Amino acid sequence: MATSLDLEGDVVDLLRRLVDVESVSGDEQQITDLVEQALRPYRHLQVSRQGNVLVARTELGRAERVVVAGHLDTVPIADNVPSRTTQEDGRTLVWGRGACDMKGGVAASLAAAAVLTAPRRDVTWIFYDNEEVEEQRNGLKRLAATHPQHLEAVFAVLCEPSNARIEGGCQGTMRVLVELTGVAAHSARSWKGHNAIHDAGAVLQALADHQPQQVVVDGLTYREGLNAVRVSGGIAGNVIPDRCEIEVNYRFAPDKSPEQAEAYVRSVLPGVPLRVTDVATGARPGLDQPAAAEFLAAVGGEPSAKFGWTDVARFSARGVPAVNFGPGDPSKAHADDEFCPGEEVVSCRDALVRWLS
Ligand SMILES: [Zn+2]
Secondary structure: OOOOOOOOOOHHHHHHHHHHOOOEOOOOHHHHHHHHHHHOOOOOOEEEEEOOEEEEEOOOOOOOEEEEEEEOOEOOOOOOOOOEEEEEOOEEEEEOOOHHHHHHHHHHHHHHHHHOOOOOOEEEEEEEOOOOOOHHHOHHHHHHHHOHHHHOOOEEEEOOOOOOOOEEOEOEEEEEEEEEEOEOEEHHHHHHOEOHHHHHHHHHHHHHHOOOOEEEEOOEEEEOEEEEEEEEEOOOOOEEOOEEEEEEEEEEOOOOOHHHHHHHHHHHOOOOOEEEEEEEOOEOOOOOOHHHHHHHHHHOOOOEEOOOOOOHHHHHOOOOOEEEOOOOOHHHOOOOOOEEEHHHHHHHHHHHHHHHO
16 A cells, blocks of 8 residues: 655654555565655655665755665565554653664655755755665665766765664674594594693683773774674594684774784684684774764764764765764664654654754
8 A cells, every 4th residue: 555755744754654555575576656745746756766775866066965765675574564653751662573673764864855945055855775684785885886976975874773873884794714623533542632622721721811992083982893604613532633613703893904803813812823804994993084073963973983884885985984873772773662753753864854954
């Protein structure tokens, strides 16, 4: 039952409409159609579509351009669609899949896009698909490859849930495989072998003893983490194991390159045989840019560091500083009891409008 979206009516109703249209990753056609229909009538927006990625641009010839982006997909439904609302302590809470991650942010940015007919900076509004699945399918990644001009800006805001506060940048993440080798033997004659699992002890102890760094980048404090996340080894109850693998995950501050991150892991585990299996660079918050400083002023409050990796890094990788800013508690993202406070949707819309008016 697709009904049209009213971008200039009650923004909480708009959020409920968006939640009521199921849009699990890979199934975003209907919601993208609705958002496209809602945006097309606005003469101040040039709307284009590639698959289920929508781009709406103002073309006012302003000296600077900013991007505001959000994904339209959700993780699978958990008996939490359609939406419902409750009143708690004078607040309206909207419940349902995607309310928090991140249709609240999408509602706020759609409402802002509709009323900002002459923003002070040109704006590229991006709504995309397949954020919640493997990154080869990510709509923003695809857009960056096929239409990179749409990501060009001096600053980007990604409307991921952040309790309506600014979370700057994001940490990088690296997976490292420690590969310990020994000599297999029958456990009845263990002195003829070398036990690779026993060698894991020193590696695990070094990781347990390690004090993670706290790194200040552009005024925000990033708290790193270096942890064993998986251990495997051993083939039978009577065999001295000749192999043991430890997977290590390093969450690193966005001032480190992948090479520096690898060097850091090697410095904690000197002489240990390891190789990097996966790495994603973090994103600097870039809060010293004028567009970012004005955004901070419009939102108010103190920005904090983002722990975790988000699509802000896709902007950062192109030299565009980016922050997360959206309604909803990120710890409720993907939860069965996902919800978003209606007041935060309103305050995020109002902050975007204040910033760009
Ligand atoms: Zn999200």
